[in-house]
Amino acid sequence: MKGIVFVKFNEFIEELWGDEFWDTLLDEADLPSEGIYTTVETYEDEELFTLIGLVVEKKNISSKDAQFAFGKWVFKELYNAAPPGAHNFKDVFEFLHAVQDFIHVEVKKLNPDALLPEFKFLSESANTLSFHYESPRKLCYFCEGIVHGLAEHTEQKIEVSQSECEHEGDQRCVIEVVKI
């Protein structure tokens, strides 16, 4: 996973619970990288899962909530770091299409080795958009959080749910976004 996710997770935890908590997490996690994260490197996915696992354990929250919260928080951070041209979208649905068709393409140019999730759009009406979230990392809750962060940015009210979820025993994850 790209280093920016780890750097942002570090900032997120420190903002919520302080740098001591982050220091404790690193100490207990005993990670191969020792928590020395830079945005230009790539790190094992497992490191993020270990860190999230420790947060869940220590703060007594669900993994779903932890991922969701991080997703919602990280949107604005990623948005600021997004490539030029990614800032012209004023609508959640429009932006989600742009993620697949434009932003991921641009990210690949800079990081050819980046493993990015795939959005396969299944149906769309004026107020409802349904897409298949496909990633071996299965971070669908994190994705839900990001969509919420996006809606905050576009100042739209939305509801996000999953009609199918791999964590619930389904074959795939289908995320539905409804404007309200």
Add this chain to the structure above:
Amino acid sequence: MTLSTDELKKRISVLERKASREKRARNTAENQLEKYSLDIYNANLSLKKALASSTQKQLELEYLGRTSSDIASEIPFNEMIANMVMLTGSFCSASYGFYIISKNGKEMTTKPNKTWCLETGWQENNKFKQLINKNLPLIESTIVESWVVSDVENGQTEQNECFNSIFYTNFALTGDRIGWLAFLSKQKDFEKEILSVLMTSREHFLSGIRRRLTDVRILKRNVQLQDSLNKLKKARQQLIQSEKMASLGQLAAGVAHEINNPIAFIHSNMEVLKDYLVDYKVLNAEIKASFDKNTVLEATMYDEICKKIDLSYIEEDSGDLLQSNIEGLDRVKEIVDNLKCFTHAGDEVLVEMSLSECITSALKIAGNMFKYEHKVVNKVEDNCPLIQGNTGQLQQVFVNLFVNAAHAMESSGQLTIDCNITKEGVLIHVTDTGSGMDETTLKQLFTPFFTTKPVGTGTGLGLSVSYAILEAHGAKITVDSKLNFGTTFNILFPVVS
């Protein structure tokens, strides 16, 4: 907010670890940045190399493409070679290029005597000819396998130009001549790749030369063939005409008989008319004597004289005799006209024509071959469809078939000419009730010089010539024959659409 010493220590150690992580992270990022810079530098370097290589490849391809298209084109031989010199010289950045022809180890003078120059193109210039001739193995007259690159002896010229190398190749031309492409260059060595490209273009160039030389040979052969074909065509026409005249020879006796008959009765009629003239003279003399004596002619006397010579019969008979003579002469004229038409060596043009008329006139020519014991039945009607044909030639075919039929039916028999209109065309059957033919004869029927007739009767060319004529008409001929029963020739003519 105040912190206890322990808390402070803990805080300090947390911050120290954080600072250490940040520092190490920065180092990692900086190293990564340096690595990126190096990668970019290397990428840039290899891009430059790739660009230089692709530019060179482009030049090579352009050179090969232009030489190939010149070689494959139909431009004149000398122009192709001039272009090859120019393109090769430019490609190798040679200073001067030459095309030389040698024979028996000596250069042949060619006009115009030109030299190619990198800066000014083709020009009248002999200043380096001596240098070239000194460095080319013209005298050895050996055809080299590829391009030869060698150092130039005394490369410094009076014009203060210094040439370091000469490269050349040669190839065989017609008439023991050798063509040489030679270049003077300031370069000392040539890259392997350049030489390999030159080799490729040389192979192509040589195949172009061979093709052009072959083309010239083919053209010459073609002219010879066309000439032979014309001669053959002429010979064929002569053969057809000769065969016609030969068959006329066979008809001659009958024709003579046909002409002789009317001549005989005309002769006899004339004898009688001559006697009648004598009678008229007697009548006239007596009438004159009567006038001299009595100055008048008595009616009784006139009647008496007339009765004496039987004048009324003479008058009646003279009319009949003259009419018979005219008819006899008409018959002779008709026979002569038919013969004239038959023997006329016309052109071979096919025009719309009537088969019925052609068969009728052929029958008139060959008719005298059939005697009183023979019966000739012509069932071809006047409304038979028209065909594309040559009347003279087809008449010859039918006369030939009728003469053959007459020969096959020596004493008696029947010749029937019939016509069937089919989908494919007009089918003419010529049937005789003669001797027929066995398998061996049938097989050789259309072979030239094959004949079953005694020496002097047939040329053995009649049916083969007829076959050739029918073939030229797009007609098909087949034969059904049964020994001792007779023969039928079936000829299918395509109809005018």
